[in-house]
Amino acid sequence: MKESIKNALQRWDDYIKNIRRQTPVPFNESDGDKERRIAALLNNFPAFCKYYFPNYCGAEFADFQLEFAQKIIDNDVIYAVGAWAREHAKSVINGLFVPMFLKFNRKLYNMIVVSNSYDKAEELLMPIMLNLEHNHRLINDFGQQKGMRWETGRIVTTDGCSFRALGAGQSPRGSRNEEKRPDFILVDDVDVDDESRNQSRIDRKFEWIEQALFPAMSISGAKRFVVIGNIISKESCIIKAAKVADFFQKVNILDADGKPSWWQRYTLDSVNYMLSKISYISGQKEFFNNPITSGTVFREMVWGEVPPLDRLLFAVCYTDPSFKDTKKSDFKATFLVGEEHGRYYIYTGFLLQTTTAKMIEWHTDIQKYVGDKTALYFFIESNFLQDDFLNKFREDAPKINIQGDDRHKPEKFVRIESNLEPLNRTMRLIFNEAERHNPHMRRLEEQFKALEPNLSGGHDDGPDAIEGAVWIIQHKLRIFEIDVVSIKESTRKF
Numbered sequence: 289m290k291e292s293i294k295n296a297l298q299r300w301d302d303y304i305k306n307i308r309r310q311t312p313v314p315f316n317e318s319d320g321d322k323e324r325r326i327a328a329l330l331n332n333f334p335a336f337c338k339y340y341f342p343n344y345c346g347a348e349f350a351d352f353q354l355e356f357a358q359k360i361i362d363n364d365v366i367y368a369v370g371a372w373a374r375e376h377a378k379s380v381i382n383g384l385f386v387p388m389f390l391k392f393n394r395k396l397y398n399m400i401v402v403s404n405s406y407d408k409a410e411e412l413l414m415p416i417m418l419n420l421e422h423n424h425r426l427i428n429d430f431g432q433q434k435g436m437r438w439e440t441g442r443i444v445t446t447d448g449c450s451f452r453a454l455g456a457g458q459s460p461r462g463s464r465n466e467e468k469r470p471d472f473i474l475v476d477d478v479d480v481d482d483e484s485r486n487q488s489r490i491d492r493k494f495e496w497i498e499q500a501l502f503p504a505m506s507i508s509g510a511k512r513f514v515v516i517g518n519i520i521s522k523e524s525c526i527i528k529a530a531k532v533a534d535f536f537q538k539v540n541i542l543d544a545d546g547k548p549s550w551w552q553r554y555t556l557d558s559v560n561y562m563l564s565k566i567s568y569i570s571g572q573k574e575f576f577n578n579p580i581t582s583g584t585v586f587r588e589m590v591w592g593e594v595p596p597l598d599r600l601l602f603a604v605c606y607t608d609p610s611f612k613d614t615k616k617s618d619f620k621a622t623f624l625v626g627e628e629h630g631r632y633y634i635y636t637g638f639l640l641q642t643t644t645a646k647m648i649e650w651h652t653d654i655q656k657y658v659g660d661k662t663a664l665y666f667f668i669e670s671n672f673l674q675d676d677f678l679n680k681f682r683e684d685a686p687k688i689n690i691q692g693d694d695r696h697k698p699e700k701f702v703r704i705e706s707n708l709e710p711l712n713r714t715m716r717l718i719f720n721e722a723e724r725h726n727p728h729m730r731r732l733e734e735q736f737k738a739l740e741p742n743l744s745g746g747h748d749d750g751p752d753a754i755e756g757a758v759w760i761i762q763h764k765l766r767i768f769e770i771d772v773v774s775i776k777e778s779t780r781k782f
Contacts, residue, residue, distance in 0.1 A: 300414065304422050310343040313428040326429050330393050333357060337385045340425050344380050347553035352539045353377060357386050359535050364395070364510040369533040371519050371526055373541040373575045376550055378516045383474055384415045386514075390472065391449055392430055395510070398450045399472040402501065404480045406455030410441045412476055413453045417443050457496055460504040469506040475515040475529075484521035484579070494528045519577040541575040546618075546641040560640060564727035568734030568747075585705055586712055586736040586751075591719045594633040597661035600626040602764065603635070605654045606693070606757035607668045608749045609647060619749040622650040623732070624657065625757035627765065631716045632758050639728045639735070639750045644677075648684045655688065667760050670694035693756055700748060701741050704755045711758070712736075 317325075329336045334354065338345045356370050360382070372378040383401060390396035401416075403409040417440070419426060420433035427433065437444040441453040450468075454460060456478050460470070475497065483489045505511040515529040519538075530536045539549050541559055548554040563571045572578040597603060603626040610618030623637030636657060638650045651666060658664045670692025681690060697703060711717040723729045732750040739748055 300418070303414075304418055306343055307419060307422045308424060311340070311423050311425040313424050322429070330389075333361060333385075333389055336389050340388070340423065341385065341419070344384070347550070350376075350550040350552055352537060352549060353381050356535075356537050357381055357389075360386050360512055360514060361389060361395075363512070363534075365512075366535060367513045367529075367533050368515070368535045369526060369530045369537070370514070370516045371530070371536075371538045371577045372516065373518060373539060373549070373577065376539060376541075379412060379476055380415075382514055382516050383412050383476055384419070387416060387451075387472060387474075388419070388426075390512075391445075392426075396449060396472050397468045398470045399474070400452050400454050400460060400470045400501075400504070402454045402456060402473065402475045402478060404456050404478050406441070406453060406458060408477070409453035409455055412474075413441065413443075413451060416451055420445060454501075456493055460501050469509065470504050471506070471510045472512045473501060473505065473514070475501070475513075475517075475525075477517045478515070479517055479520050479524040479526055481520060484524060487523055490521070490523060490525060490528075494525045497525060497529070518574065519579060520573055521579050524579075538577055540577055542641050546620075546643065556642065560642070564731075568731050569738055572738075572747075580738045585709055585739050589712065589719055589733045589736055590715050590717065591721045591724055594626070594635055594718065594720045594722075595628045597626065597635070597658055600628060600662045601768070602626075602663035602665060602761075603658060604757045604760045604764075605651065605664060605666045606753050606760060607647065607651070607666075607690075608753040608756065609644070609668060610749050619731075619735075619747050620644075620647045621732075621749040621753035622647060622654065623750070623753050623757060624654050625754065625761065626662070627761045631718060632711055632761065633718050633720065634729070634732070634754060635720050636723050636726065637728055637732065637750075637753075639731045639753075644680065645684065648681055648688075651681075651688045651690070652685050665760070665764075666690040667693050667756065669697075669756070693760065695759070700752055701739070703759075704739065704748065704751045705741075707755050707758060708751065717754075717758075 314322075314325075329339055334349055337349075352372075353376075356368065360366060360368055370378060370382070387396055387399055401409050401413045403412055417438075420443070421438070431446065433445045433447075435444040435446045435448075442451070444450045478493065478497070479490075483493070502513055505513065515526055515533070517524075517526045519526055521527075541549060541554070541563075542556075543549045546556075548556055548559050559575075563575065566574070569580050572580050603624055605622065605624050608621040610620050619639050619641050621637070621639045623639075624635040626633050626635060636654070638647075638653075640646070654666075655664065666688055668690055678690075681688065708717060719729060719733065732754070735747055735750040739751055
């Protein structure tokens with residue numbers, strides 16, 4: 289036997305043992321108590337899941353998970369699409385919890401599980417198969433479930449419910465369960481990376497979904513058509529499905545306030561750690577439903593040695609706090625920039641989806657980094673200098689004297705492209721080589737590289753902060769030159 293097959297069998301054997309171990313049944317329970325308990329569980333989706341599948345419920349449900357599940361449960365006819373970030377339990381909830389809740393409430397009779405390949409679909413069906421066969425609590429409350437047809441990829445339970453795996457492109461014809469057409473079709477992660485770069489392949493796959501798969505359901509009967517995954521390309525199948533869905537829900541790893549969407553399971557620190565280990569573009573695709581292709585304006589950024597701070601006339605710490613009324617969760621950006629001989633050096637900084645309190649801490653860190661080596665100016669966009677913000681700043685960082693950048697700013701991309709692209713092209717915008725492994729600096733580089741006009745869903749908060757710092761430096765240098773000329777002119781008069 290091949291090692292890969294032996295490992296797979298061992299994995300499923302361990303899975304079965306865990307199901308049995310985690311589902312002990314109540315002892316000395318009267319028939320009346322049992323009936324009342326079952327009735328209560330069948331009327332409470334979260335309680336049903338926690339009781340029958342405790343090994344899957346390591347954290348409390350998120351609101352978005354319950355909302356999506358309840359939409360499917362409450363509607364006999366629905367086309368629902370969920371674009372959820374990775375590791376947000378989309379397959380467990382929609383491929384195990386919801387189908388089992390519907391089955392034992394006698395609302396599901398014929399389910400098809402679809403994925404990008406048959407093997408993947410078969411794997412997604414396995415938790416249903418193994419729980420129906422080995423979950424002591426299900427068997428204790430609803431009787432033996434293993435029917436006459438019981439094989440990987442196709443099972444029929446003792447009460448006549450059918451479950452079948454199907455790979456994308458395979459024919460769903462012949463999927464009847466006696467007279468019943470499929471009444472629940474789950475399309476799980478049907479988009480794949482290699483197809484995302486080939487629009488014709490995506491189009492053909494979605495044609496199969498809407499011309500072969502969806503019509504396999506009854507015109508007049510119950511039908512729950514559910515598409516789940518994450519958005520890995522701008523014209524993916526899940527995007528096409530969302531356009532015709534009755535209900536569409538998009539969930540990123542962080543919400544619009546920069547907090548974990550599934551805060552019951554993930555902390556902000558754990559999320560930021562994950563994001564720090566992958567590129568900005570990868571993070572946007574896998575965790576923010578925001579596929580971004582590399583931009584064309586800043587193809588390469590320059591890394592090099594920076595002059596000692598004590599050689600600078602001054603340095604500028606500029607912050608883009610990203611308090612925007614938008615649906616996307618913007619990054620807060622604080623960076624230290626200095627100039628020498630017409631070159632602009634990015635010494636260090638921070639770029640993260642985080643809280644205002646954390647952003648204020650960054651300024652103290654920058655102040656410690658500079659020390660008394662050179663004059664240091666702190667700037668922020670002036671429209672953010674409101675009383676409540678200033679009070680918070682003075683309370684948490686009393687030694688920071690922050691000023692507002694009160695210029696009338698042109699459109700953001702125009703500013704960044706016109707002010708910074710020439711510097712970058714002539715190798716006069718330089719990232720600190722000593723900070724190359726700083727995840728904030730790498731994130732800044734990636735935001736520069738992804739920058740495009742009308743960047744849809746992307747982030748430009750880091751480049752925006754650098755443009756602000758460079759503009760402030762140039763403005764101050766012009767004033768300094770005027771002051772020097774004035775002093776020389778005054779000296780000549782005497």
